[in-house]
Amino acid sequence: MNKRIKSLALGGAVAGLLSFGLVGCSSDGGDVTLTLATVNNGQMKDMEGLKGEFEAANPGIKVNFQVMEEGDLRAAVTSDVANAAGQYDIVTIGAYEVPQWGANGWLTDLTADLADEAYDVGDILPPVRDALSVDGKQYAVPFYGESSILMYNKEILDKAGVKMPNKPTWQQVAAAAKKVNSAETAGICLRGKPGWGDLFAPLTTVVQTFGGTWYDMNWNAKVNAPEFVQAVTFYKDLLDSAGQKDPVSYSFNECLTALKTGKVAMWYDASVAASMLEADDSPVKGKMGYAHAPVVKTKESGWLWSWNLAVPANTQNKEAAIKFIKWATSKEYHQLVGTKLGWSLVPPGARTSTYAIPEYNAAASAYAPITLEVMSAVNPKQPGVNPQPWVGIQYVAIPEFQDVGNQVAQLVADAIAGRTSVKEALDKGQAIAQAAGDAQK
Numbered sequence: 057m058n059k060r061i062k063s064l065a066l067g068g069a070v071a072g073l074l075s076f077g078l079v080g081c082s083s084d085g086g087d088v089t090l091t092l093a094t095v096n097n098g099q100m101k102d103m104e105g106l107k108g109e110f111e112a113a114n115p116g117i118k119v120n121f122q123v124m125e126e127g128d129l130r131a132a133v134t135s136d137v138a139n140a141a142g143q144y145d146i147v148t149i150g151a152y153e154v155p156q157w158g159a160n161g162w163l164t165d166l167t168a169d170l171a172d173e174a175y176d177v178g179d180i181l182p183p184v185r186d187a188l189s190v191d192g193k194q195y196a197v198p199f200y201g202e203s204s205i206l207m208y209n210k211e212i213l214d215k216a217g218v219k220m221p222n223k224p225t226w227q228q229v230a231a232a233a234k235k236v237n238s239a240e241t242a243g244i245c246l247r248g249k250p251g252w253g254d255l256f257a258p259l260t261t262v263v264q265t266f267g268g269t270w271y272d273m274n275w276n277a278k279v280n281a282p283e284f285v286q287a288v289t290f291y292k293d294l295l296d297s298a299g300q301k302d303p304v305s306y307s308f309n310e311c312l313t314a315l316k317t318g319k320v321a322m323w324y325d326a327s328v329a330a331s332m333l334e335a336d337d338s339p340v341k342g343k344m345g346y347a348h349a350p351v352v353k354t355k356e357s358g359w360l361w362s363w364n365l366a367v368p369a370n371t372q373n374k375e376a377a378i379k380f381i382k383w384a385t386s387k388e389y390h391q392l393v394g395t396k397l398g399w400s401l402v403p404p405g406a407r408t409s410t411y412a413i414p415e416y417n418a419a420a421s422a423y424a425p426i427t428l429e430v431m432s433a434v435n436p437k438q439p440g441v442n443p444q445p446w447v448g449i450q451y452v453a454i455p456e457f458q459d460v461g462n463q464v465a466q467l468v469a470d471a472i473a474g475r476t477s478v479k480e481a482l483d484k485g486q487a488i489a490q491a492a493g494d495a496q497k
Contacts, residue, residue: 088376089118093133094148095363096123097308098332099200099403103384106392110383117376126307127251130458137162140370145377149196150253151187151362152451158188158195164367165193169378175386179407183431184362196364197385200328201405203358203430204261204450205423206347207315207330208322209340212236222426226262226290226350229322233298236321243298245311245320246291250469252451252461254307257359258324259468260450261349263287264440265357270452270489273445275496277489279464280482283441288468289478304469316340324350326361327404327430330423334400346423348430353441358430359450362405390416405431445496456492463488 094100104121111118122144124132129148136143137157149157157163170177177185177194184201188194206229208220216236221228233243247255263269268283278284295303300311300320312329314320316339323329333344349358365381367374383389390410393402399419402410404427410416417424439449446453451461464485471481 087116087118088373089120090145090373090377090380091120091122091143092146092148092365092380093122093124093129093136093144095126095129097328098401099328100148100363102393102397102401103199106389106396109392110380114376114379117379119380126253127249127462130251130253134458137368140368142368142370142372144368145371145373146381147366147368148199148363149366150364151184151360152448152453152457154188154196154364154366155190156453156455157366158190158193162369163195164369164371164374164378165195166197166367166378166381167193169382170194170197175382176409179387179409181406181408181431183360183436184406187360187362187436188364196366197381198362198364198406199385200403201360201362201431202326202328203360203405203427203434204258204325204349205327205330205358205426205430206322206324206350207333208232208345208347209315209318209343210345211343212241212318212321213345220345220347223348224350226265226352229324229350230290230294230298233294233322237298241318242300242314242320244294244322244324245300245306245314246295246303246324247307247311248295248303248469248472249305249307249310250462250466251307252458252465255465255469256461257326257361257450259288259291261357261359261439262291264449265350265352265354266290267353267441269440269442269444270457271444271446271493271496273443275445275493277486277493279489280479280486285478285482288471288482292472292478295472304473327358327423327427330427331400331402331404331420334420334422336398336400342422344422346426348426354439356430356433356435357439358434359439360431360434360436361450394419454492454496456495460489460492 107119133147184198188196218232218235237243247258263284266283266287268287269278271277311323315323334341351357367377371377387409390402394415399415402416436447436449467481467485470476471478
């Protein structure tokens with residue numbers, strides 16, 4: 057095991073299913089129970105709620121979901137897959153992990169299994185599919201794709217006389233947040249929960265548009281460079297002046313709830329949240345506005361991400377696992393979600409054909425166009441002002457970044473909570489980041 061790997065190891069649906077050959081007992085031999093590790097969000101909970109459709113069509117296969125918070129999921133799945141422990145037959149992983157783990161031989165090569173005409177792998181959005189492939193081999197399938205956008209309650213902003221442009225600057229967003237901020241309703245919700253996939257998902261995009269970066273082209277860490285410090289200071293000051301109380305306890309789900317219940321007026325986060333805000337049972341359905349991710353020095357600053365289903369290379373139930381992930385990412389699954397749960401809940405940003413469904417376009421008219429706009433406009437090769445030696449927006453595509461990002465996120469969370477200064481936090485973070493940078497030289 058090389059140093060990087062060792063570091064990571066430590067640190068009308070039935071008809072469609074018939075077309076995939078999914079009906080009948082597993083050919084793996086007898087009855088099979090698949091264990092699927094996934095993240096605790098609405099789209100994945102919908103998949104769990106609909107798994108009975110798959111099980112009914114495949115009486116020899118049961119699927120057991122293990123749903124975890126994002127940080128817990130990353131830790132559990134990384135340890136299991138890197139150490140070939142075999143606890144999971146299907147794992148939910150991000151665009152960050154797929155190419156690295158595929159190249160390491162930790163994931164099943166799905167290329168041949170996805171080649172059948174019924175599945176139509178070419179329908180997957182090209183930027184998303186490319187992110188899941190290494191040397192022409194595809195190692196995961198996207199359940200949904202996303203960028204990041206600004207979401208705001210139009211009624212609250214209108215009442216305060218605030219008009220949000222389609223492409224706002226962070227200064228405009230901060231001014232709006234302060235104007236609408238009150239004892240009952242915070243101006244904006246931003247993630248503060250420690251974790252590279254929690255706090256630093258949005259914060260890294262803020263750093264980039266302020267002109268900062270994690271590393272320069274020679275892998276010199278830039279965590280305590282002026283632009284990085286300015287961005288983190290801005291983020292903290294915005295939370296202090298117009299953000300939600302106790303921000304270090306907030307990530308995606310907490311901000312989603314706060315915006316739905318009127319406790320905050322705005323939220324900058326994953327575009328997939330819009331489908332939940334516009335769901336039939338959402339109290340803010342039809343009240344929301346959506347804008348591009350706020351910028352400072354760049355033209356765009358949204359991220360590019362997908363949550364994907366992959367099959368660990370060492371699973372004993374490979375064929376059954378592949379059947380399930382093809383079902384859960386198929387065109388027929390999208391139709392199933394639309395007819396059973398509502399068209400606004402169809403997983404976005406994964407398949408081109410989704411955006412040709414009239415019912416989906418009608419239900420998602422408030423956010424589908426802007427999601428595609430941002431996903432098409434961002435540049436993963438150079439999301440910030442300066443070039444970078446990796447491809448990726450809200451993460452650094454090296455195995456060590458999970459640990460680096462988590463440690464620096466805890467330091468920044470301490471600064472957000474007032475337990476230390478931003479400067480002190482980032483000076484400590486610089487040393488942590490540089491150690492990982494040196495390993496790349």
